[in-house]
Amino acid sequence: MPPLPVFRTKADLRQQVTAWRQDGQKIALVPTMGALHAGHLDLIRIAQSKADRVIASIFVNPTQFAPHEDLDRYPRQEAADRDALSTAGCDGLYAPTTHVMYPAGFDTSITPGRVAERLEGAFRPHFFGGVATVVTKLFLQALPDVAVFGEKDWQQLQVIKRMVIDLDLGVDIVAAPTRREVDGLALSSRNAYLSDAERAAAPVLKQVLDDLALKVRDEPAQLAMHMEAGIKRILSAGFRAVDYLEVCHAETLSPWQAGDPARILVAAWLGQTRLIDNCGLD
Structure with missing residues (x-):
């Protein structure tokens, strides 16, 4: 099996996406923060059923973490994740650095509406703005036809669906059922x-x-x-x-x-x- 292509820059990612599009292929994106488990691989399989090519992204997004949260200790295991994606038949991994995603002088963000105000929005008021901004950037960088998100993060899924409609982003959002352990615990x-x-x-x-x-x-x-x-x-x-x-x-x-x-x-x-x-x- 050939090694999984890894794209570190927007230019490299877009060059590959452009080549696929010139061949008439449909592109799916599976955004993740890494530390992949079986639930993430379900998203890859669903994406494969919706498109000709599947790109997974791994980016631990600092703008959705508050200062007291677990950004520094969030699990990172890119080598193992890359192997898992390759075995699953993913076509490419987009793994930008924080500098690529938020270059010097970055000063724009997206503020979600009412769907983000309650529940997670009340307890983590920074969270959905960070999610909406990074997901929009990933969509504009990868230009997918389809993006797959898990239902475990239900409110996040609804925020993204609303944002795609309101901002005319033109991406088909597909929801994946929550993968669980035998005793019912949602994989995370x-x-x-x-x-x-x-x-x-x-x-x-x-x-x-x-x-x-x-x-x-x-x-x-x-x-x-x-x-x-x-x-x-x-x-x-x-x-x-x-x-x-x-x-x-x-x-x-x-x-x-x-x-x-x-x-x-x-x-x-x-x-x-x-x-x-x-x-x-x-």
Whole structure:
């Protein structure tokens, strides 16, 4: 198998994309921050079903981390990631440096709208602006026809969908179902931070989501009571704090009203690790 092409600059990336386009090929992009797991490789496979060529990007984006967050210790393993992408049949890796992505004098950012205000937006107000800006730059650098994002980051997915529509970016956004461990824990690069005891407690998030989904369907009038019980259950399992557990409109992330498409989202702290998850009512 030939080595996976790695592009470090916008010029090299665009030269390859231009060549593929001249051959009439459709391009898919899978943006990641590296530390790839089976869930990321699912995104590659879905992208392969939507396009002729697939580029993965790896960039740990500093603008979506607050000063107190885990930018410096976020797992980085480019060699292993490159091998995994090559085995998965990816056609290229775009791995720019921070200087390439944010050169000297960079002074422009994108501010998402209402879909970014609540939940993650309330607890991490810097986050979605950083995501929106870097994703837009990746789209303009790679010029993909399709981009694939995981449903685990549900609010991020909705922010990106809204941004693509509002800014006429012309990229088809494809959602990939969340890959889970056998016990239900959503795969995440940050799971590597968990101790053995924390890892044993972590699946309660999915259990609470599933139970709450049933109760929202059967007893929507008792929603507040069921959410309170869910929070207590998460804390009693060993989590130290719950940032939110909410039922929201699936697309706008506004508070849910009976009859709306619904998504249940949760963020909670297990030791020093913040886990997020979500599910629909189906």
